[in-house]
Amino acid sequence: MAVQPEGTPCWADAMFSDVEGAKSFYGDVLGWTFGESSSEYGNYTQAYVDGHAVAAVVPPMQGQEGQSQWCLYFASPDAAATATRIRENGGEILMEPMQVGEFGTMCLAREPSGAVFGVWQAGVHEGFEAREVPGAYCWAEVFTREPETADPFFTTVFPYTAQQIEDDAVDFRIFNLDENAVLGRMKMTEEFPPEVPSYINVYFAVADCDEAVAKATKLGAVLRFGPMSSPFGRFAALSDPQGANFSVIDVTTTEGDMPRTTDV
Known part of the structure; x- marks a missing residue:
């Protein structure tokens, strides 16, 4: 690679x-x-x-x-x-x-x-050797209560352009590199306990979201959100048995139209 x-x-x-x-x-x-x-x-x-x-x-x-x-x-x-x-x-x-x-x-x-x-x-380790296949990294989102602070930071430190999702229900931004979406940013709502700090949520691809959630929860993971279908795939947010947050997504199971975005 x-x-x-x-x-x-x-x-x-x-x-x-x-x-x-x-x-x-x-x-x-x-x-x-x-x-x-x-x-x-x-x-x-x-x-x-x-x-x-x-x-x-x-x-x-x-x-x-x-x-x-x-x-x-x-x-x-x-x-x-x-x-x-x-x-x-x-x-x-x-x-x-x-x-x-x-x-x-x-x-x-x-x-x-x-x-x-x-x-x-x-150096000799260039990073992920596979992406977007079951078991591999697929996507990530910055969860923050202060998008007005996080957004300019990421677009200044890295050569990103940004688009805002046009949706009154969520405050979500996409960071792009050469027109390719590489990172999301979600504003945390009151649903997140105040003691939960800002964090980056990593998504791993799976062949079947519901099956992955069933396995994870049987093994002691906590289901935080979902499973939910979206235009990007069917996904769920979990905390593993040791408390690490992550998400799983089946990108082959999509539902609905892609959201409208505005360049910012």
């Missing part, structure tokens, strides 16, 4: 106190298999679908044993330059750009409204 254009979601990983439990859960729900853990890199363990790397799980570093959560990484040709733009636009660097062997350079950051994300400057 070629290195992804700047701002493209290119990788996802999550820290789990119970890594074996996470492997068992996602293996059953998403069909993942797992490589050998790398003790040199904190027992980082990649997940695969049909031999293609799609994500990774890792135990928490000392002092970071909080609730599990998925972290989405955005491609950058220069992680240090991206980190500078993050700071200049009100973001916070949680982990300075750090070279990870020959694999690439990573950086962790928090955007001004609170969502944590990663930056990845590819």
Whole structure:
């Protein structure tokens, strides 16, 4: 695969106190298999679908044993330059750009409204080896209570253009790269408990949304929303047994017309 254009979601990983439990859960729900853990890199363990790397799980570093959560990484040709733009636009660097062997350079950051994300400057590890097939990454959305803060941040740090969905019921924006939608932004409503911070919700593709939800909840996941059909696919939002939020979507099952959008 070629290195992804700047701002493209290119990788996802999550820290789990119970890594074996996470492997068992996602293996059953998403069909993942797992490589050998790398003790040199904190027992980082990649997940695969049909031999293609799609994500990774890792135990928490000392002092970071909080609730599990998925972290989405955005491609950058220069992680240090991206980190500078993050700071200049009100973001916070949680982990300075750090070279990870020959694999690439990573950086962790928090955007001004609170969502944590990663930056990845590819070396030999270019990111997702599969997308939009069952078990692989498909889409992501920034959930925030402060779109007026998050929106200008993302369009300044990354070369995005933006479109607003014309819908009085939701405040939803789409960020594009070269006319391709790569990221959504949803304003959080009062339905979200006040203690839930802004976060980036990662969607994984599945062959059957209802079947995936049934498997996940049987294994201890909490259904947060759905399953619901939409013009983009049938999807549901879940929290896994260790509290990490994620969504599943069957992009082959669509319903309704695509929403109208306005360039902003």
